[in-house]
Amino acid sequence: MDTATPVPDTAAPQEPGTVTYRRAVLDDVPVVVPLVESAYRGDASRAGWTTEAHLLEGQRTDPEGVAAVITAPGSVLLLVERDGATVACCQLEHRGEAAYFGMFAVRPELQGAGLGKRIIAEAERRVRELWDVREMHMTVISAREDLIAWYERRGYRRTGETQPFPYGDERFGVPLRDDLRFEVLVKPLV
Secondary structure, eight states, X not given: OOSOOOEEOOSOTTSOSEEEEEEOOGGGHHHHHHHHHHHHSHHHHTTSSOOOTTTEESOSOOHHHHHHHHHSXXXXXXXXXXXXXXXXXXXXXXXXXXXXXXXXXXXXXXXXXXXXXXXXXXXXXXXXXXXXXXXXXXXEXXXXXXXXXXXXXXXXXXXEEEEEOXXXXXXXXXXXXXXXXEEEEEEEOO
């Protein structure tokens, strides 16, 4: 899991290079935080389609949160690099017979070119190999119908289960609406 795995970059022919995957280390925190922020919050996020800027202001994560993901037992922060530059990341966490997929971010200018599809497929392959899990779980803000539809096209299904949004905890952002909650999505991996 710690070694880089070269994958030919065929999704975005206008962007030459090779995509590699590697496990993040604490030295990567200063790169990961702005990557995640750029994919979801602020004006930079509006260049891509995964923005949450219309739902939340403030931060999406912080150095302490990213460091916690990197160092937690049973957790992997997978970095995606192209020609040595970090272009995406995702969190993989072992939870019994399932894995959790989170903190998924792709640089806004690279969104929509197929890179996300390849990353999620690689993440699914790795959790099967690493932990022999039967399902991948994730939570998505329920107001993000476009993002939920994207995951459904990748084989994830809505479970009907929701989790409350952490209102009042600005580590997760400042809500612009009072109806936010997380929807649980699941995909069988067997």
